[in-house]
Amino acid sequence: MSTIQFIKNFIKDRDVASITPTSTRCVKKVCNHIDFSKDITIVEYGPGDGVFARYLLDKMTAGSRIIMVEANKNFSDFLRDSINDSRAEVHNVLAGDVIEILKPEDIGNIDYVISGIPFSFLKPIRKVKVLESTKTILREGGKFLAYQTSGHLKKPVKHVFGNVQTKREMLNIPPYVIYEVIKNGAS
Ligand SMILES: C[S@@+](CC[C@H](N)C(=O)[O-])C[C@H]1O[C@@H](n2cnc3c(N)ncnc32)[C@H](O)[C@@H]1O
Numbered sequence: 001m002s003t004i005q006f007i008k009n010f011i012k013d014r015d016v017a018s019i020t021p022t023s024t025r026c027v028k029k030v031c032n033h034i035d036f037s038k039d040i041t042i043v044e045y046g047p048g049d050g051v052f053a054r055y056l057l058d059k060m061t062a063g064s065r066i067i068m069v070e071a072n073k074n075f076s077d078f079l080r081d082s083i084n085d086s087r088a089e090v091h092n093v094l095a096g097d098v099i100e101i102l103k104p105e106d107i108g109n110i111d112y113v114i115s116g117i118p119f120s121f122l123k124p125i126r127k128v129k130v131l132e133s134t135k136t137i138l139r140e141g142g143k144f145l146a147y148q149t150s151g152h153l154k155k156p157v158k159h160v161f162g163n164v165q166t167k168r169e170m171l172n173i174p175p176y177v178i179y180e181v182i183k184n185g186a187s
Contacts, residue, residue, distance in 0.1 A: 001049035001078055009074050016072060017118035018174065021051040022147065026172040030145050031055060033180050034112055039063035043102075043110050043137060045095035045130075046070060046117035050079050056114075057085050067102070069095050071117075096129045102137060110137045115146040119153050131160040135183055144181040149174050157181050 003020065010016040030052070034040070036059045047053050047068040056066055068090045070076040076092035083090070091101045095117050099107060113134050119127055134144050144161065146153060147169070157164045163185045169176045 001075075001082075005074075005078075006049060009072060012074075013072050015118060015121060016048070016075075017121065018048075018116075020173055021049055022116065022176070023172045024051075024055070026147065026169045026176055026178075027052055027055050029167070029169050030114065030147055030178055031059070033143055033145050034059075036060060036064075040065075040111040041106065041109065042066045042112045042114060043098060044068045045098070045113065045115040047079060047090075048072075048075055048116065050083055052114055052116070053079070053083060053088060057083070057088060060087065062087075065089075067091070067106075069093055069098055069101070071095070096126055096133060098130075098133050098137060107137050109139050111139060111142050113138060113142070113144045115144070119146070119148060119156075120150070124156075127156055128160065131156060135160055138183040140184050142183045144179070144183070146179040146181070147176040148179065149176060151177050153177075153179060161185070 007019055010019050039061050044052055047070050053066055066088050071094050073092055076090050079090045093101055154164050161181045165180045167178045169178055
């Protein structure tokens, strides 16, 4: 997607929350927490124009899958048109509704959930719904990997999952805090 198109989406939809896609450096830092040596299933909330999805598809095995959950219709249409890979699927729904679009056999078996949605814009009840649904869909030992503009998500994540680790990535516009959370991980 062109920079102009991305900015137009940002102007029309406050939930886009960033004027530019995440930098490759930051994408790599988030994805460093992923084991690409085996077949995995990843759910991505807020893929935007697909900067993470393209990187993941490049690294993933042939038997892996990525399920994208994007609220903005312009982005989800763009992803469907531009990513031609049988391992990828795109759903134009809210992250909080992820359980409704997953196959029953995927619930509780997702290896990683990656998220760039602006949690700070969500009402507390909606925030908890997304985090609880995320915990439900992950397998035991599965990881929730999020990038946010601040550490505001630490408390609700710790409340739902009981553990969280964060690192700052300053070389991104905007600078991000990267969260690593493990389902049933040590606190
Ligand atoms: C900060 S942008 C990140 C885009 C892309 N992942 C990247 O790293 O460049 C946030 C994305 O989350 C999407 N989004 C915001 N709220 C959402 C929600 N509740 N459910 C799903 N997607 C959402 C926006 O439309 C946008 O694509």
